[in-house]
Amino acid sequence: MFWQVLDLPDGKVKFTPEMRFISESTTERESCYRVLDDNGKKIMSSNYAEVSREVAVKMYTDMVMLQTMDTIFYEAQRQGRISFYLTTVGEEAINIASAAALTFDDIVLPQYREPGVLIWRGFTAQEFANQCFSNKADYGKGRQMPIHYGSNKHNYITVSSPIATQLPQAVGVAYSLKMDRKDACVVTYIGEGGTSEGDFHSALNFAAVTEAPVVFICRNNGWAISTPTSDQFRSDGVVVKGRAYGIRSIRVDGNDALAMYSAVYAAREMAISEQRPILIEALTYRVGHHSTSDDSTKYRPVDEIERWKVERDPVTRFRKWIERNGWWSGEAEIEARNSVRKQMLHAIQETEKVEKPPVADMFTDVYDCPPSNLVEQEKRLRETIKRHPQDYPSDVPV
Amino acid sequence: MLGIIRQKLGAGSSSATMLGQLQRIRPAASALRSFSSSAKEMTVRDALNSALDEEMSADPKVFLMGEEVGEYQGAYKITKGLLDKYGPERVLDTPITEAGFTGIGVGAAYYGLKPVVEFMTFNFSMQAIDHIINSAAKSNYMSAGQINVPIVFRGPNGAAAGVGAQHSQCYAAWFAAVPGLKVLAPYSSEDARGLLKAAIRDPDPVVFLENELLYGESFPVSAEVFDSSFCLPIGKAKIEREGKDITITAFSKMVGYALQAAEILAKEGINAEVINLRSIRPLDRATINTSVRKTNRLITVEEGFPQHGVGAEICASVVEESFGYLDAPVERVAGADVPMPYAANLERLAVPQIEDIVRAAKRACYRSVPLAASA
Numbered sequence: 001m002f003w004q005v006l007d008l009p010d011g012k013v014k015f016t017p018e019m020r021f022i023s024e025s026t027t028e029r030e031s032c033y034r035v036l037d038d039n040g041k042k043i044m045s046s047n048y049a050e051v052s053r054e055v056a057v058k059m060y061t062d063m064v065m066l067q068t069m070d071t072i073f074y075e076a077q078r079q080g081r082i083s084f085y086l087t088t089v090g091e092e093a094i095n096i097a098s099a100a101a102l103t104f105d106d107i108v109l110p111q112y113r114e115p116g117v118l119i120w121r122g123f124t125a126q127e128f129a130n131q132c133f134s135n136k137a138d139y140g141k142g143r144q145m146p147i148h149y150g151s152n153k154h155n156y157i158t159v160s161s162p163i164a165t166q167l168p169q170a171v172g173v174a175y176s177l178k179m180d181r182k183d184a185c186v187v188t189y190i191g192e193g194g195t196s197e198g199d200f201h202s203a204l205n206f207a208a209v210t211e212a213p214v215v216f217i218c219r220n221n222g223w224a225i226s227t228p229t230s231d232q233f234r235s236d237g238v239v240v241k242g243r244a245y246g247i248r249s250i251r252v253d254g255n256d257a258l259a260m261y262s263a264v265y266a267a268r269e270m271a272i273s274e275q276r277p278i279l280i281e282a283l284t285y286r287v288g289h290h291s292t293s294d295d296s297t298k299y300r301p302v303d304e305i306e307r308w309k310v311e312r313d314p315v316t317r318f319r320k321w322i323e324r325n326g327w328w329s330g331e332a333e334i335e336a337r338n339s340v341r342k343q344m345l346h347a348i349q350e351t352e353k354v355e356k357p358p359v360a361d362m363f364t365d366v367y368d369c370p371p372s373n374l375v376e377q378e379k380r381l382r383e384t385i386k387r388h389p390q391d392y393p394s395d396v397p398v
Numbered sequence: 399m400l401g402i403i404r405q406k407l408g409a410g411s412s413s414a415t416m417l418g419q420l421q422r423i424r425p426a427a428s429a430l431r432s433f434s435s436s437a438k439e440m441t442v443r444d445a446l447n448s449a450l451d452e453e454m455s456a457d458p459k460v461f462l463m464g465e466e467v468g469e470y471q472g473a474y475k476i477t478k479g480l481l482d483k484y485g486p487e488r489v490l491d492t493p494i495t496e497a498g499f500t501g502i503g504v505g506a507a508y509y510g511l512k513p514v515v516e517f518m519t520f521n522f523s524m525q526a527i528d529h530i531i532n533s534a535a536k537s538n539y540m541s542a543g544q545i546n547v548p549i550v551f552r553g554p555n556g557a558a559a560g561v562g563a564q565h566s567q568c569y570a571a572w573f574a575a576v577p578g579l580k581v582l583a584p585y586s587s588e589d590a591r592g593l594l595k596a597a598i599r600d601p602d603p604v605v606f607l608e609n610e611l612l613y614g615e616s617f618p619v620s621a622e623v624f625d626s627s628f629c630l631p632i633g634k635a636k637i638e639r640e641g642k643d644i645t646i647t648a649f650s651k652m653v654g655y656a657l658q659a660a661e662i663l664a665k666e667g668i669n670a671e672v673i674n675l676r677s678i679r680p681l682d683r684a685t686i687n688t689s690v691r692k693t694n695r696l697i698t699v700e701e702g703f704p705q706h707g708v709g710a711e712i713c714a715s716v717v718e719e720s721f722g723y724l725d726a727p728v729e730r731v732a733g734a735d736v737p738m739p740y741a742a743n744l745e746r747l748a749v750p751q752i753e754d755i756v757r758a759a760k761r762a763c764y765r766s767v768p769l770a771a772s773a
Contacts, residue, residue, distance in 0.1 A: 107509065141542035152544040157508060160540075162532050168498050169533065172505025172513075179487060179511070202498025209493060365543045366577050368601040371633070371680050 029236045032283055033263060034253035038312065040320025048262040049101070053327050058120075059100050059257060060322055061336050063092040063315045066116045068340045069125065070288070073132060076348060077146075077292045082132045084146045088113050090255070090287030093314035094219055096120055097260035098187070098282075102268060105184040107173050109157045109166040112147060113219065114189050121154040125347035135354040136397070141365070142357035164194040167203030167216070171277075174212035178275065185213040185271040187264075192281075193224025195238050204245040207277035215267045216247075216279045219254065221286035226299040242279035254282030255314035258321070285312065358397040359385070438624070443613040445587035446476045449594040450514065452626040454484055457512065460598055461488040463499055464516030464553075473518050474554065474613055500526035500551070504533045507549040507603075514598060517553035520569045520607065534603040535578030550597045555583070555607035556650060556701045557749050563737035568702030570649065573605040574679040574711070580604045580632055581678040585653040587617040589676055592630030600632060607678075609650045635682035637689070641671035644695040644759050647686060647712055649675040652699045652750065659755035668763055678708055686712060687719045694725040695762040701749050704732035726762045731755055 006013040035048040042048075051059070070087040077085040088095055095116025102108075108117050115128065127139070131149050134142040139151055140158065150158025157173075160166060170188035177184055194200060195218060207214050218238045222229055235241060242249030248270065252263045260282060267278040285308040289296040296305070322328040363370060363378045370378075385392050440448075454460045461484075466473045468481040468491040481489040492499040496517065503513040517523045523530065534547045556568040574581045580602055584590040590608070597604040622628060638653060639660050648656040653674045660670040671689050675682065690696050696716055698709030709730030716728060734748040 109505070139542060139544065140540065143540050143542060148540070150541050150544060152541075158537070158541040158545060160533060160537075162528055165501060165529060165533055168501025168529075169505030169508065172502035172507070172511075173509040174505075175502060176506045176509040176511045198495075198497050199501055202493075202495040202501065205493060206495070206498050206502055210490075361542075365539045365541075367538070367580070368546060373680065373683075 035258040040317045049265045086291035087288035093257040097257040101264035109170040109188040129347040129351035136357045141361040164197035164199040174214040192220040208246045213271040225290040239281040249279035254284030257318040440587040445590035453598045463490040496526040500529040507547045520555040552606035554610040558610040562740040566738035583607045583649040633680040635685040636674045639672040641669040643669045645689040648699040
């Protein structure tokens, strides 16, 4: 009697006399889902989720707000008014369209290049400015670097600097949601560089094993600071890794707002109804520098940047589509851009007038209740400030 | 109340042998053998198991996570019976990824669950230390109170027996250095029950350092300790033995050694006060300083590496607060400054023994030849 098949607990495995190694790559790379062509025209045979006029216009104006905020805050850093900033240029569609496909009950664990999700959920120019300028109205009480936004009421977990830590944490949040049986999922973002971290492996593996309702959105933007994808991994990007964990995955044109919207909408449905994780790889390009501490012209050709900026701008592409539908016009464009710009500038002006956080905010929230040593330290600090006022800034409230 | 019972035990002339008997590691079968007519006994293992059981029963948000905690009943059987009682959703057997399950625990805590994460030993916590420190410890502060992390990290810490360098390190000093964490180190069964319950109920992240060799040890416990609402305060040390000549601070297994050392010292007319720290962060500086102001001499005892250890912090605290009361320099008794060797004779030399504590105490009392000054 010969065994044809190995009957293992997790499935039957057929034997073969042919020694065949699975190739390190397929002959063709995994194809990329898109709905709109480069000119913002809907591809005839595409299947996608419908978007109403109202939603489409909000998506566009929110992308405009993101672009404007990036321009103005970047400038503010260059002028020395804030210490640090990083832009989302080129990834506006990923940010806004993915947010638009979610409900406000879905919990978001961002990496750091997703402020657009907050914009969609109603975070105001003033709230962004307060955080970047670390004044006393900042929800973070001035404890974090700029762009480390976080807001419980918007279901957006505070940005954390170490890379990829949000991934297993997202699985933990999803585990918690699962126990609550809520009609909601968790969405977490990561750059393609972050997928090299051990946490990426643990998170995806664990999400599959625990059947957690979490959507992993990987923004493959070609660059991890100065590291191109060829130095980051040798796989066909990130989408092929999903299968290795038993996770359903899709590759999407990240600069196509409609494709992003449709994919995230479908992923969310599957995650919740089937209680499973989904992996989305959004192909895009980081048009801006990594941050204000970086000059990307030092490690990549300027014409590469220009080409993506001009020919593949996701915002322009979407605008062409809404214009074609009669939902937008040249006048609306001018009006929107001016209004948002004014809003942003006003927010900065106002924010610079607001006081910095008081000294008391240095000692709270280390623990649920302040321990005695901190209470004492704060008292002694106040006494010292009182005795030597000339050594302390006069404009910081005590 | 247990303090009073302990004093009664210590007051009689047979106290030396009784305490000596208590410190021997006993098998679990004898857990309920009582010495006196009213005292019941409980092993540390049973204390931890019952604490977990009761807290899980009282609060459906509490859940356990770790390698082998479910089907295997726990690598050290601390979680025995809990999978059967509460099911796989609340007792989660994890894949081998400390970074993974710690991150997941932190995420679950962000969203309102109360995870109790087990590290098979705290040596493995280093693979997850970013999540413990950068996420769990700092999130409440960085989010300005929007995200609190009611998580407990527990597991055996410090030296066991014959497990070598990568399984024997003490992490008390490492975690206690971080604001945002609370760090507890139980010694007796009463400590184990009361402090674990307190840790699980606490809204802040707590690192709970157990000791493998103490799991099987049996301690007398009062009826009060058996009650499911029993809880010990975090940040309060316990005076295990009152004395007037010298203060000895210790935590975890070293408390037992310090008590035995105190017995030996008593025969030589040195009356030692032994403080069981219980809480490494927050450190009960008040109790320590009050004791030193009474005795005027201090030695600190720990199993971990000497540099930047718990003893160093205690010494600094006493020098800052009670300098004028010290009649002798503070001496730290700690493990040898080497990765733990494996050979039994070398391992014995690498951790403090009772004789080391006795000799250090005598030096502080000027009863023995002082250490020669080194270059």
